[in-house]
Amino acid sequence: MVALGEVDALFDPGDAVARPPRAWAAGRLRSIAWWRGIVLVCTGAFFLIPLFAALRFSLESFSGALTFSAFTAIPTQPGFTAALSLSIHLAVVTTLITLGLMVPTAVYVHLRLPRLRPIFDGITILPIVIPPVVLIVGVLQVAPTSLKGTPYLLALVYVVLAMPFVYRSVDAGLRAIDLKTLVEASRSLGGRWPSTVWRVIVPNLRTGILSATVLTVALVLGEFTMASLDLYQTLPVWIYNFFLSGNGHVSTAVSLLALVVTWLVLLVISSFDLRRIRRMAQARRDA
Amino acid sequence: MAVTASDRRHSTDVVGAAVEMTGLRRRFGATQALDGFTLTLQPGELVALLGPSGCGKTTALRVLAGLEMLDAGGVLVDGVDQARIPAQKRDMGMVFQSYSLFPNMTAQDNVAFGLRMRKVGAQARRARALQHLERVGLASEAAKYPHQMSGGQQQRVALARALAIEPRVLLLDEPLSALDAKVRLQLREQIRVLQTRLKITTLFVTHDQEEALSMADRVCVMRAGRIEQVDTPSMLYSVPATPFVAEFVGTMNRIPGVISGDRVRLLSTEAAVRPSTGAPSGPYASGTPVDVFVRPEGLAVTPSPQGGGTVVTTTFLGSITRLGVLLDEDVMVYVDLPTTADPVVAGSAVEVTLTERDVMVAERAATPGAAGSLTP
Numbered sequence: 001m002v003a004l005g006e007v008d009a010l011f012d013p014g015d016a017v018a019r020p021p022r023a024w025a026a027g028r029l030r031s032i033a034w035w036r037g038i039v040l041v042c043t044g045a046f047f048l049i050p051l052f053a054a055l056r057f058s059l060e061s062f063s064g065a066l067t068f069s070a071f072t073a074i075p076t077q078p079g080f081t082a083a084l085s086l087s088i089h090l091a092v093v094t095t096l097i098t099l100g101l102m103v104p105t106a107v108y109v110h111l112r113l114p115r116l117r118p119i120f121d122g123i124t125i126l127p128i129v130i131p132p133v134v135l136i137v138g139v140l141q142v143a144p145t146s147l148k149g150t151p152y153l154l155a156l157v158y159v160v161l162a163m164p165f166v167y168r169s170v171d172a173g174l175r176a177i178d179l180k181t182l183v184e185a186s187r188s189l190g191g192r193w194p195s196t197v198w199r200v201i202v203p204n205l206r207t208g209i210l211s212a213t214v215l216t217v218a219l220v221l222g223e224f225t226m227a228s229l230d231l232y233q234t235l236p237v238w239i240y241n242f243f244l245s246g247n248g249h250v251s252t253a254v255s256l257l258a259l260v261v262t263w264l265v266l267l268v269i270s271s272f273d274l275r276r277i278r279r280m281a282q283a284r285r286d287a
Numbered sequence: 288m289a290v291t292a293s294d295r296r297h298s299t300d301v302v303g304a305a306v307e308m309t310g311l312r313r314r315f316g317a318t319q320a321l322d323g324f325t326l327t328l329q330p331g332e333l334v335a336l337l338g339p340s341g342c343g344k345t346t347a348l349r350v351l352a353g354l355e356m357l358d359a360g361g362v363l364v365d366g367v368d369q370a371r372i373p374a375q376k377r378d379m380g381m382v383f384q385s386y387s388l389f390p391n392m393t394a395q396d397n398v399a400f401g402l403r404m405r406k407v408g409a410q411a412r413r414a415r416a417l418q419h420l421e422r423v424g425l426a427s428e429a430a431k432y433p434h435q436m437s438g439g440q441q442q443r444v445a446l447a448r449a450l451a452i453e454p455r456v457l458l459l460d461e462p463l464s465a466l467d468a469k470v471r472l473q474l475r476e477q478i479r480v481l482q483t484r485l486k487i488t489t490l491f492v493t494h495d496q497e498e499a500l501s502m503a504d505r506v507c508v509m510r511a512g513r514i515e516q517v518d519t520p521s522m523l524y525s526v527p528a529t530p531f532v533a534e535f536v537g538t539m540n541r542i543p544g545v546i547s548g549d550r551v552r553l554l555s556t557e558a559a560v561r562p563s564t565g566a567p568s569g570p571y572a573s574g575t576p577v578d579v580f581v582r583p584e585g586l587a588v589t590p591s592p593q594g595g596g597t598v599v600t601t602t603f604l605g606s607i608t609r610l611g612v613l614l615d616e617d618v619m620v621y622v623d624l625p626t627t628a629d630p631v632v633a634g635s636a637v638e639v640t641l642t643e644r645d646v647m648v649a650e651r652a653a654t655p656g657a658a659g660s661l662t663p
Contacts, residue, residue: 181387184354185445187374188381189401189452199400203391 051256058253070253077250083238086151090234091220094158095213098166101159103209106170107201110179124167127160132225135160157226158219165215173208214266221262303330303488304365304455306351311360313346320346322512324360331486333479335499338509339535344492345460351490352458353377364455375404380449384461386441388433394420394444395429401452419447423477439470446478450485457482457489463498475502496536500524508532530649533580540586540620543651544579546571551648553579559645577648583609583623585643588631594638598631612639
């Protein structure tokens, strides 16, 4: 804790003048580092203590002994494989549809309608502020009849939910490149639109697209409300129902496992780009 | 730069197209970017579009490339109307001002991109890309990504990429403006050598008059979407058609004078009024005050205590030294002397005389202080 006098001293111009500037700056940095450490510990505790409690609970038998039985029993639980498969399926479909819609839209807005970018920013943030029930009703109104009654309807809802994150990720990626010049260079070399998008735009949007994919996969694998309202047994819904049916230890173990698996998937996706960033940084240093 | 076998082959079989741009008009909001722009390029010719920022030179180039729509007018390439031909089918190589290499591709892949779009087989396009990189002296950098190369190298790769598709017209949109002076000079030479060797019709946009004058067969000076003059660099410099061209190209003194019959009086002497398109539609009446345009090399100084001029600045410019002379009535003129001539020091009293026999005149500028000014 910084004493009141120390804080005052930090902002006291007379003190700052009296001390050598470098020493003053070093003292200030130490103070910031100290506060940063406290924030980090508090945040870590906030996230890790519940996880630790959940892990302990899932490892405890009724007798109080530690056992992995809750984890080893997961694959044989009724409905687990179907729920996991559905969640993964929905994550893939949602990601493909969202990227398929948002990448061309963001590219078009950047190239042809740059003045409308603030409006698109506003529109794409709507799913965050609109209640989920309203979204479901909206999607039901416009969804093709053939999709109603299938889990793909849920994917459409997820597409709407993921839109703000995906649009922003792609938009940030587009802002980082000179899109107009790259597209014009491609066209002047004979590149048609599909080639330009596939060979020039998408590879240079890799970071944005990977961020969008990470966010969409995380959203779909963890989403509960929509799936529950639509009565589909995705993994989160299955975990909740399984918990209600008196299988607390196993459902908690599944939750933890799902968390770890999701985290690993996100890590793998991110590492594609990390490797590229490191390679580019190394190349820059070499140059 | 080495002449490759490919160069020799190309020097005989690659000939640029004839380009005709007629009555081009393009408006962006309140700005008339092109206002009846008409220009013809002969096959194999390098024409520079020169003008201040916003004069429409890049718009004209982009219209030719098919990257900009037209409000009116037409573009013919080898007699074929380009109105309905999209950019990707025009066969025009383009080098942009900003580094436009694809960041996700190596130099070789960048150069091969246009060939890939033309369905050239993988091996053939790699070989041809390497040839073109060799042509710009960058074969050893073929495997490098754009971020691993300097700005000059990137623009050379961009040039190789534009040439690799064997374009009928080469479009250069201020390709040297982002480079430092030394690299700019080298690349300027390289572009000119390649263009001459390959005989590609080239339109080169620049706001740098030195670049335009040193590289182009003809220079087209533009202002406010219109052409002021199209001519060879030497004619543009020695016989400017308008006061704007006179002041925009090279260095020009604007000295007050008075019309006397078909001559003009200035600096205690007289000179014939040069006929030019920028001259008044009819002869000026005797006694009309005018501005006379004279290059610094068209003036001379002689030491004279009663000469009416005082040297206030001397600037060493290599083979010449430029004197700034303050005349009576606060008129400042600049005079170029060979550096080897007798040195004239600041503070010397001199007489400034005219060495040209005929001069260009224009109506006296209304702006105070405009007369006697120098346009560098």
